[in-house]
Amino acid sequence: MAVATGSFLAGDALPPTHTALELAAKFWPWALLSLAALNVLRSVVSLGSLIGPGLLGAVACTALAFSHGVTTHTMLNMVAPIALVMVGVGLLHSSIPTMDRGRWTSFLTTLRAQAPVEVGARTAHPLLVARALAGELRMDLTASGTGGEVIVHATALLGHVHLSVPRTWSVKVHTTGAVLMRVTDTGPGLQTDPGISAHVVLHVLGACGAVTIVRT
Structure with missing residues (x-):
């Protein structure tokens, strides 16, 4: 402006x-x-x-x-x-995130979203939704605790969804609804390793966009 x-x-x-x-x-x-x-x-x-x-x-x-x-x-x-x-x-x-519902939408802007303190199937936030529509949405899960499996819906339409998750979390990615999408994951997939403290199921939707998962 x-x-x-x-x-x-x-x-x-x-x-x-x-x-x-x-x-x-x-x-x-x-x-x-x-x-x-x-x-x-x-x-x-x-x-x-x-x-x-x-x-x-x-x-x-x-x-x-x-x-x-x-x-x-x-x-x-x-x-x-x-x-x-x-x-x-x-x-x-x-640009105003709706943290009470765990849903964020970035349209032609870059939006930084902090996930709720408790996420997962046994919490008030069983589902997290991140949408980047010709923009970028950076969602941070590193400060969140889990109560069961965490489900994340990431939609990128000519945009970029960036997820920061703890190193001890595993992420299983589903790309059934993705067309011409690039998904980058720097960590392990879904596994039963004793060092894994939480499981995330990520559903990727959209076209001509990108989803990046970074371990911190």
Whole structure:
């Protein structure tokens, strides 16, 4: 944000500032409506699940607008600012982890997530979900204790999920739902070694992404 603001104001700061204030005064009701709509949708479904339908809907709405005679001027001055506001609010929401549910989504950002203190089948967090959608999500499990087998769902769509786990944990990886994915594991697989203190079952989903498991 600081880099973008500095670039926008570089040179002569008064005209860009005046333009920005005019846009804010003109479109603030749309910004509030967009925020309200996103909050309602976010309470029903996760933000990450709206990305695919949102892109398809945006393309369809653009085509319909042009086919019904909507001018380019209207599209640039009304639709584009609203879309930018919604994307910005979406990025803000995606950067806030929902630790109470053990679910995180990173969209076009890098998000660092600390796993709950207790995870596993016999705890309040039997399932951990990590999603990286054109971004990076770094989940740290090194400070977590286990109560039974830990199940992790990692989804990487043009993104990267990075998992840090203790050296004494074993990880069994399932890649049934992965297409053109790279999975890197620096430690042992699922085994009955006496030195193994916990077992993690990792389900990898997505396309054109990467999942990295690092032992620390």
